[in-house]
Amino acid sequence: MIVGNYLAGVALFCIGLYAVLTKRNLIKIVMGLSLMEASTYLLLLSFAYRAHSTAPVLLNPPNGQSAEQLAKGQVADPVLQNICLTAIVIGVAVTGVSLAVIVRIAQHYRTLDSDRVRAMRG
Amino acid sequence: MTTIYGAICLAEIVVMVPLLIRLALGPTVSDRIVALNTISTQAALAVLFFAAFAQRPIYLDPALWLCSFSYLGTIVWARFLERGLL
Amino acid sequence: MKSAVVIVLAVVGVGFSFSGAVGILRMPDLYTRIQCSSKTITMGAIPVLVALVVAEGPVSSYGSRTLVVAVLLLSVNPLASHALARAAYKRGVPMWPGSVVDQGAERRQQSED
Amino acid sequence: MFWAIDYLCLAGVIVSAIAAIRIRNLNGAVMALSAMGTILSLLFIVLGAPDDAHSEVVVGAIALPTLYLIAIGKVRAHVTDDSDDLGEVGEGR
Numbered sequence: 001m002i003v004g005n006y007l008a009g010v011a012l013f014c015i016g017l018y019a020v021l022t023k024r025n026l027i028k029i030v031m032g033l034s035l036m037e038a039s040t041y042l043l044l045l046s047f048a049y050r051a052h053s054t055a056p057v058l059l060n061p062p063n064g065q066s067a068e069q070l071a072k073g074q075v076a077d078p079v080l081q082n083i084c085l086t087a088i089v090i091g092v093a094v095t096g097v098s099l100a101v102i103v104r105i106a107q108h109y110r111t112l113d114s115d116r117v118r119a120m121r122g
Numbered sequence: 123m124t125t126i127y128g129a130i131c132l133a134e135i136v137v138m139v140p141l142l143i144r145l146a147l148g149p150t151v152s153d154r155i156v157a158l159n160t161i162s163t164q165a166a167l168a169v170l171f172f173a174a175f176a177q178r179p180i181y182l183d184p185a186l187w188l189c190s191f192s193y194l195g196t197i198v199w200a201r202f203l204e205r206g207l208l
Numbered sequence: 209m210k211s212a213v214v215i216v217l218a219v220v221g222v223g224f225s226f227s228g229a230v231g232i233l234r235m236p237d238l239y240t241r242i243q244c245s246s247k248t249i250t251m252g253a254i255p256v257l258v259a260l261v262v263a264e265g266p267v268s269s270y271g272s273r274t275l276v277v278a279v280l281l282l283s284v285n286p287l288a289s290h291a292l293a294r295a296a297y298k299r300g301v302p303m304w305p306g307s308v309v310d311q312g313a314e315r316r317q318q319s320e321d
Numbered sequence: 322m323f324w325a326i327d328y329l330c331l332a333g334v335i336v337s338a339i340a341a342i343r344i345r346n347l348n349g350a351v352m353a354l355s356a357m358g359t360i361l362s363l364l365f366i367v368l369g370a371p372d373d374a375h376s377e378v379v380v381g382a383i384a385l386p387t388l389y390l391i392a393i394g395k396v397r398a399h400v401t402d403d404s405d406d407l408g409e410v411g412e413g414r
């Protein structure tokens with residue numbers, strides 16, 4: 001049943017890639033990058049989830065279980081959740097740097113159209 | 123009792139559907155901010171009831187964050203709108 | 209008995225939430241939508257939160273945080289709605305053409321002169 | 322019950338992502354992105370990661386849209402050409 005999460009992550013990645021490939025506005029391109037980052041978080045947490053598991057916190061275990069029973073395999077994978085946390089923080093930093101570059105481009109070229117930025121024309 | 127909590131969580135998420143439609147076709151930015159404000163309130167309620175459904179009190183803290191920070195964002199965007207930055 | 213009370217409160221809350229959401233979808237202009245939004249939050253969220261407090265008890269970890277969320281909703285949401293409506297009115301978001309009275313029009317006219 | 326909540330959250334994320342790239346007004350697209358962050362944090366809690374939900378609420382629902390709005394406000398004072406892809410940059414309200 002978790003396959004639905006994988007398919008949704010792939011669909012989100014494809015939406016972001018469509019925005020990056022077809023839009024001409026630079027801010028829309030950075031929005032597409034944000035959507036692709038969001039698909040990455042979704043895929044990482046879907047990999048971390050196991051069937052009928054809860055959060056990897058051993059305090060107050062549910063359904064009258066003990067903490068040892070919970071640690072035997074009823075929790076999600078904490079390593080992938082940590083990787084996802086790092087990815088979120090790096091994602092906001094990348095977006096901030098991209099937007100700063102776009103503001104400089106707009107001050108220099110007086111446009112936001114990616115076809116009119118002449119310095120990168122190959 | 124957990125079944126009732128799950129049903130309430132499901133209903134609070136279903137309420138988001140007309141708000142998402144208004145978010146998609148709202149004519150001005152202010153309409154979208156109103157829809158977004160209500161969406162975050164419904165999300166906080168859904169988080170509370172999902173915590174009661176899964177019987178984990180550790181899930182309750184994101185609801186507090188969602189409440190306080192969503193209103194902070196709404197007030198900040200209203201201030202942007204008033205100064206003409208938006 | 210407790211579950212019956214919970215079900216009644218939850219049906220009242222979810223019903224008001226859904227009617228408010230449909231109102232946000234169907235109302236003709238911004239200001240009536242803001243009104244629907246605040247009604248949704250007050251009359252739709254509070255009975256649901258009361259249902260959770262009744263079911264779990266006010267001093268459990270669920271009940272205490274639910275009360276904090278209720279106080280936050282009741283205190284900060286009118287502030288946000290008022291700030292948004294004031295900003296939209298100052299920026300001149302148009303009213304519905306069938307609306308009858310606009311009491312701030314004279315002051316806006318004076319400030320423009 | 323669990324999978325119904327999961328799939329509804331997935332549908333909300335996909336719908337708001339499509340709205341974020343289909344809306345022509347840039348500020349409206351930023352609002353749709355913020356809605357995607359909010360529903361994604363709800364999905365993270367459903368998948369059992371409350372710490373990621375914390376950071377996603379702060380970053381994806383508040384900080385990132387504010388960054389976008391500040392960038393759009395700074396850009397709008399400098400962009401002078403009126404090609405049709407830029408006409409909606411500063412269409413206010």
